[in-house]
Amino acid sequence: MKQLVVVSGKGGTSKTVVTASFAALAGNAVLADVDVDASNLHLLLRPEVLERHEFVGGSKARVEARGCTACGRCRPVCRFDAVSEDGDGIARVDPLACEGCGLCARVCPASAILMEPCVSGEWFVSRTRFGPFVHARLGVAQENSGKLVTEVRKKAREIGEREGRAFLLMDGAPGIGCPVIASLAGTDLALIVTEPTPSGVHDLERIAGLARHFKVRAACAVNKFDINPGNSERIEAWSAGQGIPVVGKIPFDEAVLGSVARGVPLVEASEGPAARGVRRLWDRVREHLA
Amino acid sequence: MPAEPTVAVASGKGGTGKTTVAVNLALALSAGRPIQFLDCDVEGPNSRFFLKPRIEASEEVAILVPEIDDSRCDRCGICARVCAYNALAVVPQAVLVFSELCHGCGACALLCPRRAIREVPKRIGVVESGRAGAIRFLQGRLDVGQAISPPLIKAVKEKRDPDLTAVIDAPPGTSCPAVESMRGSDFALLVTEPTPFGLHDLELAAGAAEALGLPRGILINRADGGDGDARIRAFAAGENVPVLAAIPFDRRIAEAYSRGDTLLGLDPGWSAKFQALYEAIRAEIP
Numbered sequence: 340m341k342q343l344v345v346v347s348g349k350g351g352t353s354k355t356v357v358t359a360s361f362a363a364l365a366g367n368a369v370l371a372d373v374d375v376d377a378s379n380l381h382l383l384l385r386p387e388v389l390e391r392h393e394f395v396g397g398s399k400a401r402v403e404a405r406g407c408t409a410c411g412r413c414r415p416v417c418r419f420d421a422v423s424e425d426g427d428g429i430a431r432v433d434p435l436a437c438e439g440c441g442l443c444a445r446v447c448p449a450s451a452i453l454m455e456p457c458v459s460g461e462w463f464v465s466r467t468r469f470g471p472f473v474h475a476r477l478g479v480a481q482e483n484s485g486k487l488v489t490e491v492r493k494k495a496r497e498i499g500e501r502e503g504r505a506f507l508l509m510d511g512a513p514g515i516g517c518p519v520i521a522s523l524a525g526t527d528l529a530l531i532v533t534e535p536t537p538s539g540v541h542d543l544e545r546i547a548g549l550a551r552h553f554k555v556r557a558a559c560a561v562n563k564f565d566i567n568p569g570n571s572e573r574i575e576a577w578s579a580g581q582g583i584p585v586v587g588k589i590p591f592d593e594a595v596l597g598s599v600a601r602g603v604p605l606v607e608a609s610e611g612p613a614a615r616g617v618r619r620l621w622d623r624v625r626e627h628l629a
Numbered sequence: 630m631p632a633e634p635t636v637a638v639a640s641g642k643g644g645t646g647k648t649t650v651a652v653n654l655a656l657a658l659s660a661g662r663p664i665q666f667l668d669c670d671v672e673g674p675n676s677r678f679f680l681k682p683r684i685e686a687s688e689e690v691a692i693l694v695p696e697i698d699d700s701r702c703d704r705c706g707i708c709a710r711v712c713a714y715n716a717l718a719v720v721p722q723a724v725l726v727f728s729e730l731c732h733g734c735g736a737c738a739l740l741c742p743r744r745a746i747r748e749v750p751k752r753i754g755v756v757e758s759g760r761a762g763a764i765r766f767l768q769g770r771l772d773v774g775q776a777i778s779p780p781l782i783k784a785v786k787e788k789r790d791p792d793l794t795a796v797i798d799a800p801p802g803t804s805c806p807a808v809e810s811m812r813g814s815d816f817a818l819l820v821t822e823p824t825p826f827g828l829h830d831l832e833l834a835a836g837a838a839e840a841l842g843l844p845r846g847i848l849i850n851r852a853d854g855g856d857g858d859a860r861i862r863a864f865a866a867g868e869n870v871p872v873l874a875a876i877p878f879d880r881r882i883a884e885a886y887s888r889g890d891t892l893l894g895l896d897p898g899w900s901a902k903f904q905a906l907y908e909a910i911r912a913e914i915p
């Protein structure tokens with residue numbers, strides 16, 4: 340089974356539109372949404388949820404006020420400024436700032452700080468018209484999205500291998516931090532969808548650098564290339580210089596927003612220029628995965 | 630209300646026009662007063678392409694990670710047990726440090742019974758400062774390959790001047806980096822677009838801002854006056870969050886963006902609209 344992750348340095352709609360269309364075109368794939376922070380792929384694949392699991396990402400500290408002797412030891416050891424003291428010196432922990440390291444609990448001589456596992460999201464195994472689909476929902480303001488990404492990928496791989504699927508197609512996380520690292524590592528190809536904005540080359544450069552860092556092969560596609568042909572050429576020239584193949588160019592097309600509004604993959608909703616661009620893109624990506 | 634409020638411009642996902650809004654808001658305000666702009670989207674700081682600041686200073690930001698003194702370490706394994714992030718592993722001959730997993734919490738060094746752990750700085754990125762016309766400009770840039778951005782975001786915010794109105798370009802999403810960027814602001818302006826994606830991610834961003842106790846307002850970008858707009862307005866009404874402004878869907882705006890032009894550059898009439906937006910924001914801050 341070949342693993343493809345579709346990423347774009349800054350997030351946005353296009354990677355999800357591309358992944359959903361690939362799902363429709365591949366026919367024999369298992370699908371995963373590893374953009375757990377702002378998951379959107381389910382809005383196009385319309386899954387029927389079969390299984391629902393809690394995700395425990397880590398733990399958070401809680402002070403039992405009754406046990407706290409106001410000794411003041413915990414507050415200075417917390418590197419995340421999560422511990423404060425009330426007027427009487429009784430400690431309290433801000434759960435939004437706590438990173439769950441547990442140091443405060445270990446230094447508390449009265450054992451008044453408890454580390455409590457926190458349910459920080461949910462993940463789902465679903466059925467779609469295009470194949471099995473694993474996705475997740477990270478709770479608001481939760482840590483450890485990287486760990487949730489890893490969990491979703493593991494499950495999707497398991498299902499794909501069991502069912503003999505040819506591809507694992509993933510809608511990747513934005514940025515260059517922990518969730519995107521967790522979604523890139525160990526894939527066969529990272530398709531970077533970029534746009535000809537002034538930051539396009541830089542966004543591409545960062546994410547391509549990350550792929551190189553983790554020894555993942557990268558290919559690039561330019562979305563809305565005709566909005567600014569000059570910037571598109573710069574992106575192509577930069578990619579060529581880095582040995583990153585440009586495997587597709589998708590024109591600006593209002594049909595894209597229309598397909599999102601209807602909640603179907605672009606290639607099913609339209610025969611227009613963007614849809615044709617995405618079909619050609621899939622053909623090239625498949626060659627690169629082979 | 631603080632005399633010089635800090636407004637965080639946020640969105641549930643990237644590509645909604647958050648940077649466009651933050652940049653134009655800052656430009657419109659800078660006509661009347663000195664202000665500051667903080668680009669906290671440290672994984673992809675793009676505001677500089679529009680504000681075109683002159684960078685005057687750059688400072689490295691580091692977190693502390695453990696270094697093991699093998700002559701003192703007897704491989705008791707306590708450090709690996711106390712590390713909540715699996716950043717340490719004890720093998721028969723050595724203790725291995727996986728510094729990219731380390732959050733820099735300091736637990737291992739403090740709790741090592743043989744004092745065999747020293748904490749050493751590891752660079753994660755830079756904070757750069759400079760000026761863009763009347764705007765004091767600050768941005769963080771995370772190094773490629775570094776996983777943990779909140780300490781860098783904190784470092785950017787520490788440079789904020791409390792006597793100046795601030796506009797923060799926050800990273801997309803609702804997890805730690807977005808929360809860290811919004812924390813301590815006076816207002817969260819949530820940028821969305823009238824698609825099912827936009828609405829879904831707006832719900833998450835609105836929840837994150839609410840968890841932080843921030844007053845909130847919504848800006849609809851690429852508004853087309855259709856069903857999508859109506860759904861966002863219905864959500865806003867249900868949550869009791871005001872829709873403060875809308876920017877219409879217009880290919881010319883997308884093209885201007887792709888050239889690095891601002892809305893104010895495209896049409897000076899936007900200046901008054903962003904100033905009106907700011908007045909509306911001020912009216913929402915208790």
Ligand code: SF4
Pocket residue numbers: 399400416417418419420421422432436437438439440441442443444734
């Ligand atoms: S568990 Fe760690 S991060 Fe949380 S409050 Fe305690 S010391 Fe701070």
Ligand code: SF4
Pocket residue numbers: 440693694695708711712713714715716717730731732733734735736737738
């Ligand atoms: S500083 Fe904290 S996170 Fe880093 S290795 Fe030590 S215990 Fe683990």
